[in-house]
Amino acid sequence: MDRALRMRRAYLSRQQEERNRMPWYYDQTQNRWTWADYQGTSLVTATNSTIYWTSATSTAASTSLWYPGTYTNQTQSPSLQQWRQYRIDAQIAQIRVIERPLAAPAIIQERNEHLRQRLLEEGWEEMQHRPRRDPLPPSQDRIERLMKADKRAVELLMSHLDEQQLIEFNEKKSFTVEGASGQKYRIECAHSYSINIHVIGKRHKLCAHLGSEIPSADHFLAQKLMLEHDESRFLRLANRHAA
Amino acid sequence: MDAIAPTLSKMEILDPTGHTEITWDPNDEESVRVARETFNRMTGNGYQAFRPGPAKGQRGNRITTFDPSVERMVLFPQLQGG
Numbered sequence: 212m213d214r215a216l217r218m219r220r221a222y223l224s225r226q227q228e229e230r231n232r233m234p235w236y237y238d239q240t241q242n243r244w245t246w247a248d249y250q251g252t253s254l255v256t257a258t259n260s261t262i263y264w265t266s267a268t269s270t271a272a273s274t275s276l277w278y279p280g281t282y283t284n285q286t287q288s289p290s291l292q293q294w295r296q297y298r299i300d301a302q303i304a305q306i307r308v309i310e311r312p313l314a315a316p317a318i319i320q321e322r323n324e325h326l327r328q329r330l331l332e333e334g335w336e337e338m339q340h341r342p343r344r345d346p347l348p349p350s351q352d353r354i355e356r357l358m359k360a361d362k363r364a365v366e367l368l369m370s371h372l373d374e375q376q377l378i379e380f381n382e383k384k385s386f387t388v389e390g391a392s393g394q395k396y397r398i399e400c401a402h403s404y405s406i407n408i409h410v411i412g413k414r415h416k417l418c419a420h421l422g423s424e425i426p427s428a429d430h431f432l433a434q435k436l437m438l439e440h441d442e443s444r445f446l447r448l449a450n451r452h453a454a
Numbered sequence: 455m456d457a458i459a460p461t462l463s464k465m466e467i468l469d470p471t472g473h474t475e476i477t478w479d480p481n482d483e484e485s486v487r488v489a490r491e492t493f494n495r496m497t498g499n500g501y502q503a504f505r506p507g508p509a510k511g512q513r514g515n516r517i518t519t520f521d522p523s524v525e526r527m528v529l530f531p532q533l534q535g536g
Contacts, residue, residue, distance in 0.1 A: 214536075356471075361472070367466060367473050421468065421530060425470055429469075440514045440515055
C-alpha cells in the first residue's frame, strides 16, 4: 500500500481514537452537552460562548474550571482542538481529566454521526476531491531552470565518484559505496531517490533523502557521503523496506 | 618566472539550483571570513557538512566546525527517512 496513504489512515485512526476519548455526550433531556464522568461527580454546562465545568464533590471555587469555548451553538459537539485545550487547562488547574470514560457505544455512535454531519456540512467531500496540484503545466522558464539544476547536480555527483563508481554509474546508472562497517550498498540512480539503496547481501532496501525541491543527483550524493562517512547515523535515519 | 596560482578551497552547498559553490583562499582572511560565516549560518540552519575523502580508499569525515585548510566540503540539509 502507498506509504502516504498508510500514514494518512494511521493519522485519522489516531484522531478517531482521541475523539472517542472525549468525555462528552449530548443530553437530549437537558438539551446540552454533558461530561460523561463514570463517577457521576462532574457536570459540564454550556452557554452560548463558554463551557463551565463543576466538580460536584467540591465546594471550593478554585476547583472549578471556567473554560472559554469558541463554539456558539449548544447543539454542536466540542471540537477535537477544544478538547485538547480543555485538557491543557484542566492540567493547569490540577483537575483530574478522565481519559477513558464509560461511554456507552450508543453515545459514541451518536457523537460520530454528529461529527460526520459536521464534516459533510463543512464540505469534507469537496475537500477530498479537490485537485491538489496546479493543473497548469510548468512554464518553459521553469522547465529550463529545472533542467539546468539537474545537469549541475549530475556534474557535481560525478566529480565525487571514484573511477570504479564512475564506470558503474555510466554503465548501470548506479554505484556501490562501502560504509565504515565494511557493509556495501548500491545506490540506484536510474529512477527515484526514494527506496533506492540496496543493502548488498541483505533482503531489504533503505530510504533516506533530502527535500523534494532538490535535484535527484544531489540526493544520491548526500546518500553516498553519509553512507561512506557517517554510516551509523544514516542507518538510524533511514527507513527499511523489503527488497 | 610564472606566478603560482593560489589553491582555492571550496564549499558545495546542495540546493534547488543543483548546488551553490563558495570558494576561499586559505591565505586570504576576507574570503575565509565569508566562507566561515556561510558555514556557520548553514550548519546553524540544520545543514550537515562532510569532507569527502581526499583520494580513493581514504575516508572523509563529518565536519562540525569550519576549518579553512579543508580543500573541499559538501553541505546539505538533514536527510529524512522515507
